[in-house]
Structures are given as structure tokens and as C-alpha cells.
Amino acid sequence: MSLTPADLQALMAAFDASEWDEMTLVLDGASVQLSRTGQPPATGGAGAQPPTPGPRAASLRAGAGARLPAATAAGAVGSPAEVAPVPAVEAAERSAELILEDASGVHRVTSPSVGVFWRAPDPSAPPFVEVGRRVDAEDPVCIVEVMKLFNHVQAGAGGVVRSVEVENGAMVEHGQTLFLIDLDG
Template sequence: MVDIEHIRQLIEMMVENDLVELSVKHGEEELKLRRPNVAEAAAGASPAPAATALPATAPAAEGGEAAAAEDEAKLAKITSPMVGTFYAAPSPDTPPFVKVGSDIRRDTVVCIVEAMKVFNEIKAEISGTIVEIHVENGAAVEFGQPLFTVRRS
């Protein structure tokens, strides 16, 4: 019988080696593990946050509402590429990577997500200004969970 600690070690090995799928057979027992985001991993890309555009509201008749809708169309979310623990700073005694109002570029590290004792630097993947931080430091995050809202530049 496969114990949970052995499964954890296998998952950690998958993360460390960017494996998408792992199959282990021992006697009559067979264990198959598959990581999410298969299409991206199969293409050879490392896990990266998805920058998704927020849906724009329908254009309004009034100029103020139209301007608000246009402004909202420039907003995008940076989401977590994995399940783990969110860290806003590289260590507890250093300032956060970004704060509301910070200007970022595609290669700017915006946070760290710890998964299986591996600290993964999360890059913005878009350029703009941070307008909202959705997660508290040290909080658990899920795959696809919004971390930041960014106004594209």
C-alpha cells in the first residue's frame, strides 16, 4: 500500500522537475499523478500566472459611464498559477515586492507562492500599475485565484 508521505515525495519531485504526469507501478498497485495546467506544461512553459482581462461593461449613453467602462476595460487580474501560500515579500523583515500604486513590467516579481516547500517567484506577465491586492500575506491561495488587479499601461 502506498502511504501519504510517499505520495507527497512524488508530488514534490513532479514540481521540482516540471513533470506533468507520473505513473508508478509496484506489484499489483499502480499510482498515476497528473498536475493541472497540462496544456501549458506540455508546451514546455514553466508555471506562470494568467493575466486575464476583466469583462468590459456595455457602453453607456452618458459620457461618464462610457469613460468608466473604458477604464474598467484596462484592468486585468494576475492569478495564482498554483495552489500554495502567498508571500508578499521575499522575507518577513523586508518590504513587499509591490504595493497599491506600484508600476510593474512583464518581468517584475510581484509575489512568491510556496508550494511543496518550493518558493516560486510569480512575475506580472503584464505591464501597468497595481490597483488592488486581493490576498493577505501568508494566506493560502488556490490555482487561478486572483492575487492582484492591474491597470494596464
């Protein structure tokens, strides 16, 4: 897989539309970091400070000592990429915050980012949930994939799945309703 300038633009657009604070992309020894704060990502070691809120626009920069390959005439850049797993964990933890409740006792499970909606963990597996099935708040209901980064979305509330609002494999937008869940009791 080659990473083109259009892929980088799509990655930056998806990052900008997401709730992530930072993301690191490593390709062939070079590091590209996207950050809302403009600060290097926290290492998680002793004394690490959480990033302070920053502007909505993402900054793109190369990691220390890294050289980003220049685009060729055909537009190809680099080689297969690996995305650090930290944003996926943060996005999954935040998925419960992205569930909206209205006065009628129905929760809307919304997409944590732009990406592709998947109802099952793989094509041969059954869907995470079906209409009419009871779910708990922590139950996974789907996956939203962006650039091979798989974000597991949780129900966020206990209840019964009323409807699936998106077709399997469809592109979804940040904040788009994926499921409606009738609240318990």
C-alpha cells in the first residue's frame, strides 16, 4: 500500500473531524504526528502532562530526526503505514460520551469519527448487535474504521436496540447516528 498526498489529506480531514487530541503515523522509519495542541505527544512516563486544549486545526510535522519522503510525479509517498494504537483506545473510551439522550427515552449512538461503518468484527462473523437485542452500556455495537484504525463503539446505555441507521460498509460522518436504543426502565 502506498500513501499518497490525497491519503494524507484524508487522514488530516478525518483527524480534524474526530475528537482525538493526537495521532502518530509511522512509515518506513519516518514519523508524522497530528496534534491539536502543536506539542509532541505525551509519552505516558512519570511527569507526563495531559495536553492542553488547542485549536481545532491539526498540525502536521515530522518526528525528531525523521525525513518524510517527497511525493513522486505519480503522487506516491512512502510505503505501508502503521498507526499508533493510542488514539483508538482514547476514541473507544470517549465513545460513551458521544451517545446522545433525548427526552423520549431513546439514546442515539453516534460515530466517533469519519470512517467506514462495520456491524461485525470481520466479514464472516455475526453482527455485534441485532434489532430487538438487549445491550448493556459497555457492549460493543459496531466498528468505525478510518485508515485501518478500528474504533470499537460501545452502546453507552442499557436498553433494547430499536434500529440500525446505517448500512454495513457505508461511509459515516463524525456525529452521525448509527443506532437508536430504547432505554431501560
